[in-house]
Amino acid sequence: MDKLRTLLIDDNKGFVVLAKHLLASVAEVDVIGCGYDGFDAVRMAEELRPDLIIIDLAMPGMGGLQATRLIKAQDSPPRVIIASHYDDASHREHAAGAGADGFVNKQEFEHRIPELVRGFVPGVTHA
């Protein structure tokens, strides 16, 4: 099975370590890099051409929403899941408006992310 080459982007380094650990048990995912703000995300998306980026919504300088808009304008853009400390209708709408393919509440990351990620595996139908 082809794994989804995945980038993790979050200014909270503790969360990056935790997310990487949690994703280690998701067979469909191969974490190929980590970054700490939206600028890292745009640069690494261009350089590494990942299949998937899981990106924090709020980061210094450039947050996940702007980074998503910029990444979606690159060649063969990856899927983007926005992770947020807040989970309400407005945050989800902003994520969708930026062109994100998914949204995950950070507090439910462990339980929600495997299902979300599996929706992006080639051959699996997703919206």
Place this chain on the structure above:
Amino acid sequence: MPESRVLVVDNDDSRAQAIAACLQFIDYSPVTVDSVQSIKLGEHKPQDWLAVMVGGVADWNELGGFVSWLKRDRYHPPVLMLPPNHEKAVGALELDRSACLPVDYPVKYAQLNELLRRAGLVRMDQQAATVRVAGPSGNSVAVRRVKRLIEQVASHDTTVLVTGESGTGKEVVARAVHEHSHRRDKPFVAVNCGAIPADLLESELFGHEKGAFTGAITTRRGRFEMADGGTLFLDEIGDMSLPMQVKILRALQERTYERVGSNRSQRCDVRIIAATHRNLEQAIVKGTFREDLFYRLNVFPIEMPPLRERLDDLPLLIDDLIVSLEKNGHGTVALAPASVETLRTYHWPGNVRELSNLVERLAVLHPRAVVQPGDLPSRYRGGVQATAVVELAPIANETPVPGLDSVMPARKTVGESVLPPDGVNLKDHIENIELALIKQALAQSNGVVAHAAKLLNTRRTTLVEKLRKYGLTRELASDPEATSTEA
């Protein structure tokens, strides 16, 4: 909440550290200073922080200077004052109460969390507005038709159904209908039905009473109530679940609704504009959309055309997007005419939203530069070889290159440009083409800049800029004789 940094100004170090720990706990990045004097203002902009928390103040004059600097940005972050300084700060710093809020100490997580959540939403709304253009922009036949429909329907309270592919600008149409209606001074409230989980959508639309469900710790207004007297835009209504469709149908038919957890009906005075990228008639056949709701919504349909069917609008759209970025302090960029021509050969599956993302990306990656075709991501360069303008300023020393025709789908009717064996300065070449076209347009329109701008399908102000760039004065431009001599 695109920014995670929160500035903490407090001369009480232990309190500052305690606040920083709280902020980290709720996923923010605290930046602590004991006085605003230690902040190098030249290295920052007010938007660098989501909020500024102020505790102990040793020098109010210094703080006043810092707040004056913040206020130069009309979208500056809110100032959160720790006790006991709130009242003093409102007066001394001349801040509006909505921008200077009290916060308790010891910190209450729920209060701080909510204040910062709201600050984040305000910031996100502002930033979303920077990439939204008023419109619909363009002069193509398709857009002129949409504008005519908007004018026809705006003054009536008719329900409107906007259809079109994703990213075509359906919300732009909805906002235009609202702005041209008698409800323009009342709220325009948008809700993306496809982005909100089905179990949250009802309370989001209709509101809820305290205790209606786990987590409903306060009574909350829904979007119908927020839009009272104005317009409610139900985006992606085709993604709405069938049970929710029943509730929307009832609200539309009876003009009443109940908050979740309440038996009391509330009247609603809202104009509904719905939108979807789905084919609702097919959805009805499949059983995923209610026929009665469709007919209730489809009173006045407006179809937004895909961008590939209105490529004539591309220059104007690009101009509008750049102006919007500039106006909101998000940088600027210019696209060389050859780049715009290149973009015309792309099929734009993501429509105007994709164009907006591209312009924003170019403004970030090439700030204040003139973007050449080679700077565009390669997917936009697929049809770069064929352009309509190349015959007007052919490169000298044209030599046919064997086999080139097979890879260049050049349009024979408009001429070809062939790369000389020793190459070409592309930028100069393109500028020569642009200059030649501008001169011809001016000659053809007897030097009237506005008419020439129309011929070039660009804005008059853009053309004036180009005249300045090429050293053609406006006097020259408006002098037919001089212009034709130049040409």
